[in-house]
Amino acid sequence: MLFRSHPKENIFVLYFDHGLRPEGVKGERQFTEDTLKKYGLKGDIVSLPVKQFQSEQGGSVEMVARTLRKEALINYAEGVQARVVTGHHADDEMETFFLQLIRGAGSGLSINEPTRMFHGVPFIKPLIQLDKEQIVSYLKDKGIAYCTDETNEETVYARNKIRNQLMPLVKALNPGFKQTFHQLQTHLKEQKTYLDACCASLLDQIKKNDDSWDTPLEGLRAMPRFLQQRSLYQIVKAYYEAHIVWGNKQEKNHFSSQQIKQIARHINETSQKTWRVNLPGNIWAQKKANSLRIGPLTDAEIEPLYHTAIIQRLPCEMTVKNRRFVFQKVGKRPDMSGDRKSTRLNSSHQIIS
Numbered sequence: 001m002l003f004r005s006h007p008k009e010n011i012f013v014l015y016f017d018h019g020l021r022p023e024g025v026k027g028e029r030q031f032t033e034d035t036l037k038k039y040g041l042k043g044d045i046v047s048l049p050v051k052q053f054q055s056e057q058g059g060s061v062e063m064v065a066r067t068l069r070k071e072a073l074i075n076y077a078e079g080v081q082a083r084v085v086t087g088h089h090a091d092d093e094m095e096t097f098f099l100q101l102i103r104g105a106g107s108g109l110s111i112n113e114p115t116r117m118f119h120g121v122p123f124i125k126p127l128i129q130l131d132k133e134q135i136v137s138y139l140k141d142k143g144i145a146y147c148t149d150e151t152n153e154e155t156v157y158a159r160n161k162i163r164n165q166l167m168p169l170v171k172a173l174n175p176g177f178k179q180t181f182h183q184l185q186t187h188l189k190e191q192k193t194y195l196d197a198c199c200a201s202l203l204d205q206i207k208k209n210d211d212s213w214d215t216p217l218e219g220l221r222a223m224p225r226f227l228q229q230r231s232l233y234q235i236v237k238a239y240y241e242a243h244i245v246w247g248n249k250q251e252k253n254h255f256s257s258q259q260i261k262q263i264a265r266h267i268n269e270t271s272q273k274t275w276r277v278n279l280p281g282n283i284w285a286q287k288k289a290n291s292l293r294i295g296p297l298t299d300a301e302i303e304p305l306y307h308t309a310i311i312q313r314l315p316c317e318m319t320v321k322n323r324r325f326v327f328q329k330v331g332k333r334p335d336m337s338g339d340r341k342s343t344r345l346n347s348s349h350q351i352i353s
Helices: 024-039 050-057 061-080 090-102 132-142 158-173 177-203 217-221 225-243 257-268 299-312
Strands: 012-017 042-047 115-118 121-124 213-216 276-279 283-288 291-295 316-320 323-329 349-352
Touching (some): 012 024, 024 042, 090 177, 158 177, 177 217, 177 225, 213 217, 217 257, 225 257, 225 291, 257 276, 257 283
Parallel strands (some): 012 042
Antiparallel strands (some): 115 121, 213 291, 276 283, 283 291, 323 349
8 A cells, every 4th residue: 555655765663672572573673674675675573672661650561561662653754754554454443442441542532533633743543444364365365474463462461352352242242343433433433623622712812822821711611511521631731732742751650530530620619819739740720810831830830739748748749949749549558769869758648759
């Protein structure tokens, strides 16, 4: 497909070694090198420090691997102003849908869009309308060699459990589920288009400063609750995409739906003169005059809050004089731990510097 539409010199292939299968990956590396040579393509084999990143930042292996892959693809594409083409197919989208549904994604359920933008880089899925069986059948008919990740058959990861245990059951209950899923995706796309249009006028009113965004509270309060929360999600998400480097700890601690609901409650409680909601990555949502401000606190705002957090035991995250502090709810007798030293405190929060 790419050969027919693009000159070979414009195609660059990336293979990612996550360092999780030292033995099994040897054959895949060789296969990649042989395939590049056979078709006269340029490419690179990229090693990703998944285990190291996970030990330092936390998160599941799946999430860390996905984060590092996306960051690497964006970095490569930005450097040469390229588009990213991936091999995701229809079965992948069904698995993602159920994974998100089980984890409580709600209105954020996956929609199989052929093209999505990440930090200005187009990610294209040309095979998204085809299922795995169709693709494998085509490769066999054309005599095209391919390799399979042997861990796909394991049930260690949540996605594999959905693929190997849940999906066979769903298809047994409804042999026509693929068509049902396609219809659901069509409905979700139509709803998303309409709801995004409803939120668009408010997003256009955002005043974007260097490191903070201000949105009029009046427009947010005039919205029905569902649209209000959807708009808040889009505002905060857009802010993070514009200011936070994906692949760092901020993605692991990405803001939650509960934090969006907390912001909405403050907005709708008009009697409150001031309020703040702490978001991951040292970002805050707060009332500023007649606006919702998303961004870091100023030094003048941080100092008194730092002392209040210690005295009142408030869970939050902040940076004071270039040192990062995280106040978290833990047990009755927590530790004060950090990179430098640990000290016992009589507090209900953990302070990490």
